Amino acid sequence: MIVVMGVDSKNEEIEAVKNKLENVGFKTHLIYGVERIVIGAVGDKRFLPSLSLELMAGVKKIVHIMNPYKLVSKEVKEETIIKVGSATIGGKNLTVIAGPCAVESEDQLMAAARLVKASGATLLRGGAFKPRSSPYSFQGLQEEGLKILKIASHEYDLPIVTEVMNTKTVDLVAEYADVLQIGARNMQNFDLLKEVGHIKKPVIIKRGLCATLEEWLMAAEYVMSEGNYEVILCERGIRTFETATRNTLDLSIIPLIKETSHLPVIVDPSHATGNWKLVAPMAKGSLAVGAHGLMIEVHPNPNEALCDGNQSLTPENFHVLMGDLTKIHNLFH
Numbered sequence: 001m002i003v004v005m006g007v008d009s010k011n012e013e014i015e016a017v018k019n020k021l022e023n024v025g026f027k028t029h030l031i032y033g034v035e036r037i038v039i040g041a042v043g044d045k046r047f048l049p050s051l052s053l054e055l056m057a058g059v060k061k062i063v064h065i066m067n068p069y070k071l072v073s074k075e076v077k078e079e080t081i082i083k084v085g086s087a088t089i090g091g092k093n094l095t096v097i098a099g100p101c102a103v104e105s106e107d108q109l110m111a112a113a114r115l116v117k118a119s120g121a122t123l124l125r126g127g128a129f130k131p132r133s134s135p136y137s138f139q140g141l142q143e144e145g146l147k148i149l150k151i152a153s154h155e156y157d158l159p160i161v162t163e164v165m166n167t168k169t170v171d172l173v174a175e176y177a178d179v180l181q182i183g184a185r186n187m188q189n190f191d192l193l194k195e196v197g198h199i200k201k202p203v204i205i206k207r208g209l210c211a212t213l214e215e216w217l218m219a220a221e222y223v224m225s226e227g228n229y230e231v232i233l234c235e236r237g238i239r240t241f242e243t244a245t246r247n248t249l250d251l252s253i254i255p256l257i258k259e260t261s262h263l264p265v266i267v268d269p270s271h272a273t274g275n276w277k278l279v280a281p282m283a284k285g286s287l288a289v290g291a292h293g294l295m296i297e298v299h300p301n302p303n304e305a306l307c308d309g310n311q312s313l314t315p316e317n318f319h320v321l322m323g324d325l326t327k328i329h330n331l332f333h
């Protein structure tokens, strides 16, 4: 349920409504929109009639949300815009998160950061903890990788996006990263989702390999229900019978998410296709269907990449793509 308050409602009025709800066991979430303030309330509905909330000062209306996802829902807020360092994610802004699959060395990451920044990327990606299908594959530089990311971030004024794989390392990753990424394989790791719900940094939730729209939104609901409202969704392809591509990019989910949720939604055409030649067309298509941005793997030398070289763009190809993406973005905004 949400209690819609006027934008001009007084702090005392908001507090009074929150207190009344909390006194009968509701958990409340205060969410500020442009045109209204909303108090999201989760709890036992049987108490509601006795509270007479609609008679309280500042209350405009009470809305019952039928969907299982509440705080992520469009009914709560028109749109979420997230500011992180020099970047703004959501709304009319074009977000491009670029960088290598994994941080391999300081030289490699600094070169990647310099080149993607020069082409217009707004955030830098790079995995320090890598979820690999084989235990014998490169697992990432771990804390050393985080330190390298921080150096590159300062040098090139690019906020960092990096994956956190388990609950034990959330505080460590949050110490260095500007945005924490929950990987596709962890989308339903509910303990991890709850843990990142307690930090004060934005979280990207990649769509699980076989996740439905509802399961994906419920993952975001987990994070928000713990009090972290800065969530970004990332479509990265789903498993189908098709083996010609690494995954199948589900572009139809983008307009559906935008209709259902106020959260920003971006697309990762690199992991979706597994093939650098398909990255540019899918990236352009993603913006045409309304994605707020992209996450793209770029390596200074893809042939030498320790991870996902086949799907990584060269800096030159990324530069050309950025020019096209800017044109498409301008066409729609």
Ligand code: PEP
Binding pocket: 101, 127, 131, 163, 182, 183, 184, 185, 206, 236, 268, 271
């Ligand atoms: C990644 O972005 O580095 C990654 C491993 O992606 P996904 O979780 O989507 O497979």
Ligand code: MN
Binding pocket: 101, 102, 271, 297, 307, 308
């Ligand atoms: Mn990768």
